[in-house]
Each structure stands twice: as C-alpha cells, then as structure tokens.
Amino acid sequence: MxxxxxxxxxxxxxxxxxxxxxxxxxxxxxxxxxxxxxxxxxxxxxxxxxxxxxxxxxxxxxxxxxxxxxxxxxxxxxxxxxxxxxxxxxxxxxxxxxxxxxxxxxxxxxxxxxxxxxxxxxxxxxLVAMARLTVHCPFAELALLKARCSNWQARIEHESFDAGGAMLELELPADCLDEASARIVDLTRGQARVHPSLP
CATH class of the missing domain: 3.30.230.30 (Impact, N-terminal domain)
Structure with missing residues (x-):
C-alpha cells in the first residue's frame, strides 16, 4: 500500500x-x-x-x-x-x-x-488526519473566534452556551491543531480555554 x-x-x-x-x-x-x-x-x-x-x-x-x-x-x-x-x-x-x-x-x-x-x-x-478542539470562550470573543475558524480549515461541529460563555467543538486538520490552539489563546487574550483531542 x-x-x-x-x-x-x-x-x-x-x-x-x-x-x-x-x-x-x-x-x-x-x-x-x-x-x-x-x-x-x-x-x-x-x-x-x-x-x-x-x-x-x-x-x-x-x-x-x-x-x-x-x-x-x-x-x-x-x-x-x-x-x-x-x-x-x-x-x-x-x-x-x-x-x-x-x-x-x-x-x-x-x-x-x-x-x-x-x-x-x-x-x-x-486523506487528511483530523483532530478535534474544544474551546470555551467569553461571549464577547465568540464572533471573532468564529470568523477566524476558516484560517485553520476548522469546521464547527457543535456549539453550546453556559453562564460563562460559549463552548465550540471544532474539527480541523491535525497539522493545524497547535497553531489554532495558540492563535485562539492569543485572540482572546488568554480568556479562552482550549482542549485538543485526536478523534
């Protein structure tokens, strides 16, 4: 093969x-x-x-x-x-x-x-290996974060809300995972919590 x-x-x-x-x-x-x-x-x-x-x-x-x-x-x-x-x-x-x-x-x-x-x-x-990323961010950062998803070829799989903000489950190419995680923390000035996981 x-x-x-x-x-x-x-x-x-x-x-x-x-x-x-x-x-x-x-x-x-x-x-x-x-x-x-x-x-x-x-x-x-x-x-x-x-x-x-x-x-x-x-x-x-x-x-x-x-x-x-x-x-x-x-x-x-x-x-x-x-x-x-x-x-x-x-x-x-x-x-x-x-x-x-x-x-x-x-x-x-x-x-x-x-x-x-x-x-x-x-x-x-x-075949591109995919990974998942769970992001919890304040409501004020949500629109910016969603607008930047395409930069990392990320697709929003699920979206939910709680008192502290929004929870996004993203699917993206595994080789974009580290960059996306770092950029999300930068964009939200450290307010987002990011949890990567391979599927």
Missing part, C-alpha cells in the same frame, strides 16, 4: 467485458460502515448474477463473494483497494454471466482487475 492514503472525491464506475461476462465496478467514498452498506443496496443489481464487494474504512474492512467461489471476488476487490492506497471506500463489482466459465484464477483477475482499474481512474485526494 502506498504511504499516503487517499480518499475518492466522487463516486466512479468502470465496465469491462471479459469472455462474454460483463463486469461493472462502482466505487464511492464512504465515511462509515452504514454508508458503505447503503451504497451497496443502492447500486447492486438484483437481476445480475453476482454483486461482490469490499470496503475499507480505517481499520475496518469486509468483503463478500456473493455466491462466487470463496476467495475469488471479494478478497481480490479488497486487495485492489489496498493496492490503490485508498481508504474510506466501498467498491461493488457486479457481474452478468455470459456463459463462459472463467475458473478461479480468471475470476480473481476479473474482479480484482475491474476494481483496480475503477480506482485507478477515480479522482482522489490525500
């Missing part, structure tokens, strides 16, 4: 005919297992011979041969994902049987190759 993991920027598809069988690979970026399974249900063709799939989301992965001989479909799709260095992705390869048996080796090459080509053609971007 390549050192820098990537994520897909959009769903993609690739189709090829192999000895009269049609293979359609469809891949999509998925941040959760629930979304991976939702994508499967969305694109699987009940009229096809097989809808084989694999996903990888961080340390979680699964694959399914959907009736093909064990190890000839789902695992090669997962290996294509790993070979492409892609994370947070679901790949479904649908097969319409054309009457010629491919044999175990032929199936491995067909499923793995179709998935690999789909991922090769896909638009992708480096």
């Amino acid at each position: 390549s050192e820098t993991l990537h994520v897909l920027v959009a769903p993609c598809r690739h189709v090829q005919d192999i000895r009269k069988s049609r293979f359609l690979a469809q891949a999509a970026p998925v941040p959760s297992i629930e979304q991976a399974m939702a994508f499967l249900h969305e694109v699987a063709d009940p009229a096809a011979t097989h809808n084989c799939w694999a996903y990888r989301i961080g340390h979680d992965y699964r694959f399914n041969d959907d009736g093909e001989p064990g190890g000839t479909a789902g695992r090669p799709i997962l290996q294509a994902i790993e070979g492409a260095g892609v994370d947070r992705v679901m790949v479904v390869v649908t097969r319409w049987y054309g009457g010629i048996k491919l044999g175990a080796g032929g199936l491995v090459r067909a499923y793995g190759g179709t998935a690999a080509e789909c991922l090769r053609l896909a638009g992708r971007t480096p």
